Amino acid sequence: MYDIIVVGGGVSGLMAAYSASKNGKKVILIEKNKKLGQKLLISGGGRCNVTNRLPYEEIIKHIPGNGKFLYGPFSTFDNESIIDFVESRGVTLKEEDHGRMFPVSNKAADVLNVFLTELDKNCVTIRYSTIVEEILTGDGGVTGVKLDDGEIIQAGNLIVTTGGRSVPNTGSTGDGHRFARSAGHDITELFPTEVPITSTEDFIRDGRLKGLSLANVALSVLRKNGKPRITHQMDMIFTHFGISGPAALRCSQFVYKEQKSQKRPEISMMVDFYPDKKKTTLQEELDTLLKESPHKSIKNILKSMMQDRLAEFLIDYNGIDGEANSHHLKNEDKQKIIGFLKGFIFTVDGTQSIEKAFVTGGGVNLKEVTPQTMESRLVDGLYFAGEVLDIHGYTGGYNITSALVTGYVAGHSAGMK
Structure with missing residues (x-):
């Protein structure tokens, strides 16, 4: 049995698995692809626009889809925290126009390796090519997940970081919205943005x-x-x-x-x-x-x-x-x-179409999520982070900032339980 399950090894899932495992918690990261961080690798044209250095107000202005929700998570982890997280682990960043931050090497793989190294260091179990069929709940709380082959993995905390429905070849095919609905959550209408x-x-x-x-x-x-x-x-x-x-x-x-x-x-x-x-x-x-x-x-x-x-x-x-x-x-x-x-x-x-969009509009209704913890208001131990949520911004490091910040806060909150 694990303390925390993270479903989805994209941008927010990597950060959630890292922050959840910081205090010695037993964490498993489940990814349906053969590799982690597929969207991270193609962000910024393969250079990885890892965040944006503009002030909070400017960042939120560039996230017209419910950006104000991020004021809550920002109080725990923000864009400067992202920069520090990456740079303190040996990957120097540079600032380009409009506050966009990239690795000096212009290689997204360098940023991905920061996460992979941390997950390895924190003994996070990673399951590749593994499909979660459904999330399991009981007595108002999370109990685990059931895989498509019938295997059940148990945990009292579950973080859903499966992305939206844009760029489906990275694995974002709307699974998280199905999981959220099954737990009683409302999904606002999905639509393509940045398309x-x-x-x-x-x-x-x-x-x-x-x-x-x-x-x-x-x-x-x-x-x-x-x-x-x-x-x-x-x-x-x-x-x-x-x-x-x-x-x-x-x-x-x-x-x-x-x-x-x-x-x-x-x-x-x-x-x-x-x-x-x-x-x-x-x-x-x-x-x-x-x-x-x-x-x-x-x-x-x-x-x-x-x-x-x-x-x-x-x-x-x-x-x-x-x-x-x-x-x-x-x-x-x-x-x-x-x-x-x-x-x-x-x-x-x-x-x-939404499949051709860079970003998905709509998602898990934010009224049902606590911004300071990213925990569901309906199910104890259930967390959401990243593009599965009804948060969408312009390109320029804004969506990845939202994904990393909400991922960190969800992992941190689950890890403190």
């Missing part, structure tokens, strides 16, 4: 802008009244199915939320191609170009302001004669050009 956005607009379907990459644009998800619900100023790219790139990924969860709010599949999005310039400034720049080259075609003047394909699309979309020179450009066409560049509106109809 490309789909559209059936003609210009998307005919591939006119496919592969067009735009730097530092402002992409907004619009409410029913036409006002932005959220705006992200980053890079984006048009694809054969819709839009992708950092700005689109960050907007994706709000596409889902607006679909729910507006009770319809099609919602509007807007691109401001020049977010750092006012309309009047852009108007002046265009007027100057027109004056300087009175005999140049409108098409070529616009091509001096932006990428060729965007200029051609702008002309066609607005019904402007691109071959005409500036003498023949109507005032209303000038307005159309500026209006397009500062607010091109198009419709989208959703996102790619």
Whole structure:
């Protein structure tokens, strides 16, 4: 018999198994893959964006899905604790843009090895290629787990760290939500976040802008009244199915939320191609170009302001004669050009599937979990950590921070019992 069972050897499971085993507790970590830390190894493009060094308020702002819940766990273990945990074990970290922390070696495997060494040192039993069929409870508390081959492993404390449903090839296939439901927990609706956005607009379907990459644009998800619900100023790219790139990924969860709010599949999005310039400034720049080259075609003047394909699309979309020179450009066409560049509106109809998402939205209802301990309010000795919970953030080290912090706190709390 064990003191603590950890189900799921991903980011939060590794940290939970480590912190649970610190005080000599007998811990078993059960993983259905042949290896541990599959998602850790692919995070940050294989470099492992291990956490983010921004202040609490900024981190929580970047976790729009219930980030405030983390104030509780942060009082025990936070982003600086993560940095100290990794660096004090010989892996030096470096800070990149927006507070993102990576190992100096740029190797995720170095971070994984920190955990593997600690688990080995603390005599944690690891079972690979092992599938938990169900969690066992009795008299209001945890009693153990039953494996798919019928074997029962007993313990009075159980930490579920099975991830969400995104990137299923890492083993995240929703098992933890099934376990939580069987223990009486509510699972909020699951949806994809940090995922490309789909559209059936003609210009998307005919591939006119496919592969067009735009730097530092402002992409907004619009409410029913036409006002932005959220705006992200980053890079984006048009694809054969819709839009992708950092700005689109960050907007994706709000596409889902607006679909729910507006009770319809099609919602509007807007691109401001020049977010750092006012309309009047852009108007002046265009007027100057027109004056300087009175005999140049409108098409070529616009091509001096932006990428060729965007200029051609702008002309066609607005019904402007691109071959005409500036003498023949109507005032209303000038307005159309500026209006397009500062607010091109198009419709989208959703996102790619949850399996293609980087992060799962929704999960174990946080009202049923104590933030300071990560223990279930319904079942004694049952803990949840990581993406199985209804917490989701943007990419940039925010989700991994949430996973490591909640994993540590769950393991620490179970280990103190």
